[in-house]
Amino acid sequence: MEDNDRAWRRSSYSNQEGGDCVEVAADLHAEAIVPVRDSKVPQGPALRFKAASWALFITELKA
Template identity: 60%
Template sequence: MTHRVSELTVAESAWFKSSYSSGEGGECVEVAAHAATVLVRDSKRPTEASLCFTAETWAGFLRMTAEH
């Protein structure tokens, strides 16, 4: 399950760019771990809402992407 998170505050130092994002200024996704959740945001719009995934859902997503 995913949730839109707007009021959750995470330190900027907790965010890192996805290994799938290029360093050439294209579309970049940033990820941060917070408690038992994983947050995902658009690096070009860091102050807007992030998506929040349970650790279990995020792990399933990573397994699925690794298979393809």
């Protein structure tokens, strides 16, 4: 699936004006890869992380 065809969700820390934030593809477990992009440049490139690495990153952020 192409990144632009995915459903994206914005960080809960984003403001309504679209400030500095990231978006993550909503179908995180459909593939073993998690695309992440800059919400201000949705047509730009997306970083792609292994799902396990992304989950560990989020766990560490919450800790």
